């Protein structure tokens with residue numbers, strides 16, 4: 001069970017649910033951020049931002065523009081003005097597509113079926129370093145993508161920083177909540193498509209490894225996560241090989257079936273109980289977890305998904321724990337316009353706000 005959140009105004013320590021302004025700090029000047037005490041952030045008012053323009057983990061162009069449309073919609077301004085964060089890290093989008101095409105030209109043939117393996121490896125290695133640099137300062141690391149291959153960088157960077165920040169703690173390994181229509185846990189060998197955005201979890205957990213020079217050989221133990229601290233939410237399009245991996249490894253997964261049966265509230269209670277209250281949490285949110293009704297502009301939409309409120313609730317519930325140390329939002333693709341980019345961007349903005357502590361009341 002998640003601990004009952006104790007809302008305080010951050011200055012006088014009242015925990016009875018009422019925000020009582022002190023004489024020195026009238027209520028209107030209180031930043032709404034960090035009403036939840038943060039267990040694993042030494043700089044809870046700062047956000048460490050990484051803006052990743054990259055689409056090389058899959059075939060469709062456009063998801064590299066995801067961070068641009070999210071920031072053009074005012075997301076970062078809202079995080080500072082509405083939620084009271086001090087923004088650190090990127091204020092412009094990094095064009096990793098261009099950087100990797102300059103570096104590798106078209107000289108990046110498949111290895112073990114993986115497409116663009118050198119490009120994705122090099123880009124995720126850089127992202128890992130960037131995110132690590134933010135997370136080691138005790139900031140929450142926020143990354144806007146980009147396709148989901150970038151999570152090889154974000155999760156590994158946060159995992160390394162937390163290990164370093166808590167060297168003596170028993171619980172210095174992060175949990176990952178992976179919200180997605182897909183499990184993204186194919187190994188190169190089980191993948192039909194060869195798209196690496198379907199493989200990040202296998203590399204992060206060590207189910208897949210590579211010693212090939214320049215192809216994920218930078219991933220070390222300090223970057224990896226435990227398969228027993230991984231929780232999926234929203235799954236509904238899982239490949240046969242992935243189902244076998246999930247079953248054989250006893251991986252915790254809440255599919256849409258579980259959400260239909262129990263409701264998102266009970267599912268989040270169970271997910272957070274499984275993780276426990278002493279473990280830092282990284283939330284990796286693929287916008288395709290939402291039903292295409294809410295987020296149509298994404299590369300691999302699957303019907304029968306989360307409502308926007310269910311998605312927001314997941315993010316709110318993670319924020320309420322005070323355990324969140326990293327957030328990704330990925331796979332917004334403004335070039336896939338059939339259902340409307342605006343809806344998808346608005347959904348993405350809402351998800352990030354909720355993950356960073358925004359509340360309805």
Ligand SMILES: [Mn+2]
Nearest residue numbers: 148180184286
């Ligand atoms: Mn995904």
